[in-house]
Amino acid sequence: MKAGVINIGDELLIGQTVNTNLTWLGKNLGDVGISIYKSTTILDEEDEIIAALDDYMQEADLIIITGGLGPTNDDITKETLTQYFETELVLNQQVLARIESYFSAMQKEMLPSNVQQAMLPKDALVIDNQHGTASGMWFERNGKVIISLPGVPYEMKALVIEEIIPRLKSSYGIKGKYHQTIMLQGIGESFLAEKIHDWEQRIYEDQLHLAYLPSTGLIKLRLTADKGIEDAAKINRYFKELEHRFPEYVYGYNEANIFNEVGKLFIARNLTLGTVESCTGGGIANAFIQFPGTSSFF
């Protein structure tokens, strides 16, 4: 299932807010086998929303839209989607009741703009939001699913976990991909690539996907099997081969932290560690003490 993500909100483009929604969706959709092939971030402007929809309606099977569902004048996503899909807004009694109970729990009066949030597109499936006043909306058009969600991260996440993923799973029988990551340090990306050229060729021939994920002082190599868990043994074999070939570089798997791994070696070998730091300003000590058990050797 090919997914595209449209994130709507001026704040994402003016440097006010980091788009953590996309990262979270990438990880959580990926875990159930839905790949995001592209994401577009746009302003709260009708023209931009329509242009983005036109684009994704051509290529994506699933379009997830976040943002622009608030009660203020700058939020126009719901109205734009209602026009785009040629439907109309009708009062949703269930949502109105939810919003009323939400305000009465907070002992606040409701305003016309809050009532307006219970006006929802007639032929969308309304996804009830337990954590706020903006409902999610699920449209189906031309065999595609288009889902509009609030931009507030905890509301978006709750709707995806509780409502969207279960519905996608039951409707489309999607299954997860299988990822594993091996962690290396002490070698540069280009040097590693040179040394594992033959290994990399075999990876591709075996229809696994390889990604180099370098960051300061370390390299992660991630192998992904589209067919899910059945390729786990194959991936493990490839990683064991690297461990065997490069014992001096490989220090762990799946986000293992090198300070924690080194700490385990100190404990296993009954060694103790002291640090005297100058320009690292206590950074090394601080890196070690992040992990439980450090006090037994440090």
Add this chain to the structure above:
Amino acid sequence: MKAGVINIGDELLIGQTVNTNLTWLGKNLGDVGISIYKSTTILDEEDEIIAALDDYMQEADLIIITGGLGPTNDDITKETLTQYFETELVLNQQVLARIESYFSAMQKEMLPSNVQQAMLPKDALVIDNQHGTASGMWFERNGKVIISLPGVPYEMKALVIEEIIPRLKSSYGIKGKYHQTIMLQGIGESFLAEKIHDWEQRIYEDQLHLAYLPSTGLIKLRLTADKGIEDAAKINRYFKELEHRFPEYVYGYNEANIFNEVGKLFIARNLTLGTVESCTGGGIANAFIQFPGTSSFF
């Protein structure tokens, strides 16, 4: 100057890496008056890069591309741009010398893939990267500027601050926008919107731009003047009006922190504060002690 940003990299779409580059560009380009109207995040795939370029070449004056310039096989941005702009790769002696000195300083040998990084498009302005081996590239086509930068954040930031913004300023005489933010608490977004409806109307009539930026427990209202500092007095007048109308909600300006503001009141009125916390788990104390001077009243 209308800017579009294309971020290239599988890691941004699979939930591995948060796209902080876009946020940083939004803020730093915004500060010199360049607005980002749209951003697209794509995989390291030729088709996607070309489709994104086709899209932005229609609307943007400035296109900033980040990522996909590393030495490994998955990075294809440079080759794709070279084809797209119908030019060819030639060896850049200056960049080769820089890469050689970079490797000799690290006492490492160079590989063919590192030499390959000195192969750069013939008719692009090469932007020398002092912090890594991937050069920036500046193309000009149809009156538009297209800039390709490495995706590693500290390399991208250094190139933008040291090279790109000065060149854009001198070539296009761009000037900054003027932003101010007023901070309110104790009122919900929709209630505030209802109360300041008249004020909001006048804002639009005065051609200022208003954004509501709500987060947990507070609302920021940001006013922006496209014409720069000359509208500062107008913005200040609007904010003074809010301060006068809502003394119980307005607590400061421009990211002022409410704990710091409350602390200042304690000091000014010669009061002291003690906290006994249960379910806040020391959170209130912790919020206060973030600020210098807290020890004089807490």
